[in-house]
Amino acid sequence: MTITIETVQHIAHLAKLQLSDTEMSRLADEMEKIVGFADKLGELDIEGVKPTTHAVAVHNVLRDDELKPSYDRGKILQNAPERDAACFLVPKVVE
């Protein structure tokens, strides 16, 4: 599968990344290699094999609807790059 500059642009846009032209052409090459590696799996004959979504065949792993104490706010905010006394702070975003 060929990765075009347009594909890289699209992915960069979705990932909110700004890339220079050199970076984009380098990434196009690298991504093509990565996807090519994954394409190798396509050579396998999986006729009749059901898609697997989980590594173990376990289902209905559920918890009861019970309250547990929340964390101390200071702890939750502790590692935030930017915060005030009560909230995480992020650059202004408006939809």
Place this chain on the structure above:
Amino acid sequence: MDEFKTVIGLEVHAELDTKSKIYCGCTTEFGGEENTHVCPICSGMPGVLPMLNRKVVEYCVRAGLALNCAINPYSRQDRKHYFYPDLPKAFQTSQFDQPLCLKGYVDIVADGQPKRIGITRIHIEEDAGKLIHEVGQTRVDYNRCGVPLIEIVTEPDFENSAQVHAFLEALREILLYTEVSNCKMEEGSLRCDVNLSIHRVGEPFGTRTEMKNLNSFSAAVAAVQYEAQRQRRVLSAGGKITQDTLRWDDAAGNNYVMRSKEDADEYFYFPEPDIMPMVLSDGYIDRIRQTLPELPAHRRERYVSQMGLPLYDAQLLTVSKFISDFFDQTVAAGAQPKSVSNFIMGDIMRLLNERGWAAEKLPISAQSMAELLSLIEKGAISNSMGSKVIEIMFDEAKSPTDIVQERGMAQVSDAGAIREMCRQVIAENPKIVDDYKGGKVKAITALVGQVMKMSRGKANPSMVNQLLEELLN
């Protein structure tokens, strides 16, 4: 002028009324100090182990059964990726191709016409946090993040805003009766997005727009009317509709473009590895089905066709499940449906309103209510005395029989005593008596009033009327 047809579909989000969040034990309570209902799981810290709340599955299945859906015996959660700070994980745990409920419907009546609205699917997902926009920065509060939601997606079956409104009312009622969501619009517990397109009659469907931020039923109605008209104007002027996501501005009464198709979302859905699939047995689904209450539309139908109540009564009685249950229990205890209905719609509603109480706070049991109505029916107290007894029952936990006895409220049906009072009133009111004898038949009601007053409301009013007529003629 071309004739256009409008095609509308809805996506409704309802917050489920569980105690704890969908993947952790933090409370779902509305409000609270910012970031105090938060733990590492719902703030998206790495390495945590989310575990699905069993009530969330149960409530979604309940809603699905009440909306006539098929329940998927195998269901799974998926990650929906998007990068926005209201979701700390950069993905929302939702459902993609294996939702819990599929293919249901709701029957509505809009503009007097019955209409069936198809439900495409219902799935479970987590709510996002709240963004507080300030000058130059945005503050993020994750209290709401991880509150369980169901998303109800309808077929594009709506033709106008009246149908949208009727559907939202019906849906709200069903979610309240099944006790799946408290549906508090003001707290954002019920929210709706609108997909709308128009096309000329006989032509294929037009390009649709999606409208977000509809936080009340009236906003949904106004937004649908506005958008249908806007598209009509554009198409009539020879323009084209672009597939945009619009944001409704309720204060301004218009919408604006949030994003257009060029940056259409691409969510890269994939199966959620942290949450195991749900496998639901027929037994489990049947057990939930058996706990479903009788739904409001069915109750109204029963009240009208089996109990002979006017539709107006049936509608008022089913506004709340509690009141409707109270009505049914009082009738089951032996009372006449119409008398129960009259007292509920009159005195009980008035007293609840005056005190600002929710219906659930009604301090009268169905048994006592039936007892009171039987006192009236037997003639032991008058109807108006009944109203007074109800008022006393709001404040004192006593049976109506005890209240009537203690306060000497029993109706006087002793003909001798009533005749004596009538004589006295006739003697004291010669002018009214003249009016009556002069042909003003209605003047007798003033005399009845005087006798009732003299008896402090205890005289049997029909006997008073009868004896007065007897004495005057």
